[in-house]
Amino acid sequence: MKMSSQLPIALKSYRWILIATPIILLIMVGGYLIWKSPPTQISSPFYVAPTPSKTENLAPFGRSPDWSKLDRFQNTISKETFLNRLEVIYTKDSSWKKWIIIDEGENRAIIGNYQLVFSHQDNPAPGSLFNWKTRADLSADRALPLEDLVIAIDPGHIGGDFAAIEEREHNHDDITIREGTMTLKTAFILKPLLEKLGASAILVRSKLEPVTKNRAQDFSDPKLFYRTSEIRARANLINQTIKPDFVICLHFNGTASKNRTQDQHFHIILNGTYTKDELAHEDER
Numbered sequence: 679m680k681m682s683s684q685l686p687i688a689l690k691s692y693r694w695i696l697i698a699t700p701i702i703l704l705i706m707v708g709g710y711l712i713w714k715s716p717p718t719q720i721s722s723p724f725y726v727a728p729t730p731s732k733t734e735n736l737a738p739f740g741r742s743p744d745w746s747k748l749d750r751f752q753n754t755i756s757k758e759t760f761l762n763r764l765e766v767i768y769t770k771d772s773s774w775k776k777w778i779i780i781d782e783g784e785n786r787a788i789i790g791n792y793q794l795v796f797s798h799q800d801n802p803a804p805g806s807l808f809n810w811k812t813r814a815d816l817s818a819d820r821a822l823p824l825e826d827l828v829i830a831i832d833p834g835h836i837g838g839d840f841a842a843i844e845e846r847e848h849n850h851d852d853i854t855i856r857e858g859t860m861t862l863k864t865a866f867i868l869k870p871l872l873e874k875l876g877a878s879a880i881l882v883r884s885k886l887e888p889v890t891k892n893r894a895q896d897f898s899d900p901k902l903f904y905r906t907s908e909i910r911a912r913a914n915l916i917n918q919t920i921k922p923d924f925v926i927c928l929h930f931n932g933t934a935s936k937n938r939t940q941d942q943h944f945h946i947i948l949n950g951t952y953t954k955d956e957l958a959h960e961d962e963r
């Protein structure tokens with residue numbers, strides 16, 4: 679295969695695991711680039727309001743969101759459109775009803791301590807909270823289709839000396855596989871390919887080191903280091919510094935199995951379909 683002939687020598691030694699399909703998570707922060715208009719029907723127009731939760735519920739190391747940023751959306755969206763998007767795009771079951779109350783009498787949504795007043799009919803949206811490019815902003819130049827698009831490449835995990843503690847190191851015969859090392863090698867291959875298409879591609883990490891300044895010894899549970907603290911540090915770097923239109927998170931299925939397992943596949947994650955736990959956390963919701 680042409681692609682494998684371009685791989686560095688070190689990566690070739692891992693070719694047996696490359697036989698298994700890598701999982702490449704494309705977290706399309708600018709998901710609306712391909713988003714289609716949702717259907718206008720809603721499934722359940724009548725809601726019984728439960729008691730709203732007053733206490734703040736945050737994920738580990740989460741910061742309290744500034745809900746006032748939503749103020750400019752006051753009186754812009756109708757209840758029907760709000761519910762349609764909530765049920766069709768943003769949630770997958772009725773668990774949102776525990777956190778978001780529809781106040782029929784006052785024509786508003788009560789979300790924790792925040793209230794969003796609905797308009798009687800949809801008004802033009804005041805624009806996204808983020809400055810992402812839309813599909814219309816993409817270049818028409820077929821040779822440079824990604825021109826001016828900022829893409830963050832996040833090589834998943836840490837690799838190197840951290841591979842063991844993050845449980846992404848597997849030994850098989852005389853070969854050691856470190857997922858975080860493989861993702862970084864892949865990122866170095868991917869970056870010039872995207873740049874050739876006109877994109878500005880920025881690596882979230884370019885070493886076999888964490889982005890967070892914390893280390894495992896700072897926490898009672900090492901997961902709080904390599905998962906929680908590290909992922910939050912990467913999210914901050916992406917959202918506050920890189921500010922990309924698009925994020926590509928690279929992962930391989932880091933199992934010790936030589937054979938392809940059923941759950942190895944390519945998938946794309948779009949913003950939406952929040953789980954019960956994500957809805958419960960104010961900073962993730």
Ligand SMILES: [Zn+2]
Nearest residue numbers: 834857929930
């Ligand atoms: Zn992974």
